[in-house]
Amino acid sequence: MPELPKKYNIGEREKYWQNFWAKEGTFKFDEKSDKPIYSVDTPPPYVSADHLHMGHIMSYSQAEFVVRYKRMRGYNVYYPMGFDDNGLPTERFVEKKYKIDKSKVTRPEFVKICLEETKKGAQNYKDLWTALGISVDWSKTYSTINEHCQQISQWSFIDLYKQGKMLYKEEPTFWCPKCQTALAQADLEDKEEKGKLNYVNFSSPDGKKLQIATTRPELIPACVALFVNPEDKRYRDLVGKKAKVPLFDYEVPIMADPLVDPEFGTGLMMVCTWGDAEDVRKWKEYKLETRKIVDTKGLLTELAGSYQELYLTKAREQILADLKKEGLLEKQADTEHVMNVHERCDTPAEFIITKQWFIKVLDAKEALLKRGEELKWHPEHMKSRYVNWVEALKWDWCISRDRYYGVPFPVWHCQDCAEVILPEEKDLPVDPSVDKPPVSTCPKCKSENIVPESNVMDTWMTSSLTPLIGAKLVEDEAMQQKLYPATLRPQAFEIIRTWLFYTVTKAYYHHKSLPFKEKYSPESQLPFSDAMISGHGLDDKGRKISKSLGNYVDANKIIEQYGADAIRYWATGASLGANMRYSEDEIKKGKKTVNKLWNATKFCLSHFANLDLEKKVELEPADQWVLDELYNTIQDVTDDFDNYEYSKARNSTDAFFWQTFTDNYLELIKYRLYNKEEVGSESYIAAQQTLYTCISAILKLYAPIMPFITEELYQAYFKDIEGANSIHISAWPEAKGEWEMKDEETKAEFAKVLGVIFEIRKYKSDQQISLGKEINEFKTGDKDLPEKYFDFVEKATRVKKLIR
RNA sequence: GGGCACUUGGCGCAGUUGGUAGCGCGACUGUUUUACACACAGUAGGUCGGGGGUUCGAAUCCCUCAGUGCCCACCA
8 A cells, every 4th residue: 555755845746746747748739639629829928027926927827727627628738838039028128137238239249149138038937837837848839039930920921911901101100219119009008197288378470479288398399280179269360370489480380170179278289290199190181291300219300409419308398498588488287197108118109200010900990809709708808908909099000110139021122112022931031131132123123222121020020920830830730720720818918909919910810811721710710719818916915016116026936935836726816817916825825735635645545455446335424425515516616617717616626625525524434444343344445435536536626726746646546546647637527427415305414414513523622622532422402313323423523422 | 088897804805597694814712533733623703885776685686976906098
């Protein structure tokens, strides 16, 4: 009979099983199997995260609970891993970490540092995920800067270009003066700021005062018109006339637009090129003049006269001071206004006119909303975030970034006729800055003046293709078709508007071009069928974990201290989509559960000598009762996992394991197991068999959540009986109909029996005597307890004589 | 200004078809019951954010108000 050591050495054994799973290839995808597929579009983390905290652990664990469950349910699980290591996040990380001034290094030098740095980052992640027991197939990994991903990203570009979904246009676009690149709408965040509303005097040609209110006086030299509401009686006569711009002394037209709010400021509004989206609209609609006064670095241009070369904020101070001096600043009022800042650096975004690549999304809104409806959201309410975002879209998706490190556009431009020259698909990936163009002269104008596109792609341009990137890691094309679209997309809610939205968009546009027709119907044009949206981690006080607060807990340290199982247990603490606090108490509870499983299994194994699972014996009431409870538990837990409710699954498993099984059932049958004369009797065998059924099911129910301890215990005994090489590929427990206590009368009777047992425990507790102490007699308050249970109650509670 | 979520014992949370309020942590009183003191037995503690309605009956459905958090929005 196997005997477990007294203590379970968490650190040592968890390492052992990590190696075991790697060596055995337990989580390796079976490319030959014809079992049903469950494929996961694993989130590729930014490797530039320089510290991994509990928030990372939480979201990856939560998805993994479901994945492990599916594996045990018999699915052929495809669980690849990716690392997002291209683009702006990485660039900024490297610049900051090494304090690099990019104007002083060459592009290849810089890229080399980025590659080295991301390699380190990927290793950090791999180590942490391995320690946590995340069951990905490490033989199926990608990094978004590698050739595989570049090839698919460039294919995507060309396909969209050919479909006419790609625009190359010169337009005022969101621009980050700090990162010096164009941005997409999704790269911006709202930030509320206290500021001043400045009342500034313009003047009419005949010298009349025209007062406007603005929060951005530095844009006065960019003013191209004044606007009023057409209904505004105060200004009606002015429409069609001219106004003189203060300090700069040139004239602009006065016009009317119904969207001007007469109640705001003075009702007279300054329109610049370009202060905000509304300026851009008016500029386009009324074909206003263009005055470019801000350059790509956020410095004012020569149009700003004496303010040239000043940064925007500096120019504001200067202009305000000068206005004041001239008596043109009538007053200043406190105001709060919302501005768009670049989410990666918090710098207010400007509108700058540059030539950029865009993917059309505005004219696909309706179709994209429909895709959102077709997607199965878990939890359901997260869908509204997607719907909100799509409905509010105002700009096409700008995918080019004026940066160094990213996937190059597969594009050359003819300098003379602006023809766009693309490579052959078979030559992808290409790097136009290094590779020769596919033609030596422009196919349209025969010019030899061909130059490579210098911008790189937005990182989302690649990560929006992860389901395809993942599927294509497998070589067999028939299998690729089964892997795409993926089954599950797990991700955090913050990136619904980016990762999820962009991926849905790409899948919708590409579905006709992909060879993967088998799973596709006209109704299904999604990159995955289910989206599992997690919340984010909070610190123990409920604040968001952030670098600036310094409130993050080092993930590796906690694993070392408590073990991966205990931390994963904590990660079940909040239901899907809810934010979750870091709680050391919950981790401790997890560790206790590990310990309890160890001890309970140790107890069971010590009674499994000559275990005969085949022999038909009659079960006793206690056995029937616990099996009935087990039946309900398995059903509940199965339903819960099917509904992505790992939190409820854990609660139900906990309740059965701690209360029903260990606190009650084990205590109720000890007298049968320890009585030497009973060994080998029907009663003894019934207890053994029931014990086996319960404990093996318990281990399996916990296996998705606590993979290490359950594997340890499974391997110690159950493996030989069940056959599967690992508990994680063994069969999920079946709730057998025969366990269900269908007879209501027996059920009610046993409830009474338990009532009397609790009565006796309370009596002993009140008397402050040990539960193990035998007492001579006990008079129960339950007058209806059937006599046939007296013997059982007496033995189970150590009462010599039970009196009714 | 709009949307979504949340508001249940000291703390963190469950309560999915409406039917006598649960769990964990903490507190307190006990107990070495031949698995486990990382345990077990027991005790105290809540009129389920406020108000109104539907119903024989509501934490659970409807309305309304308030607070918290997140997302979104052109009031310069």
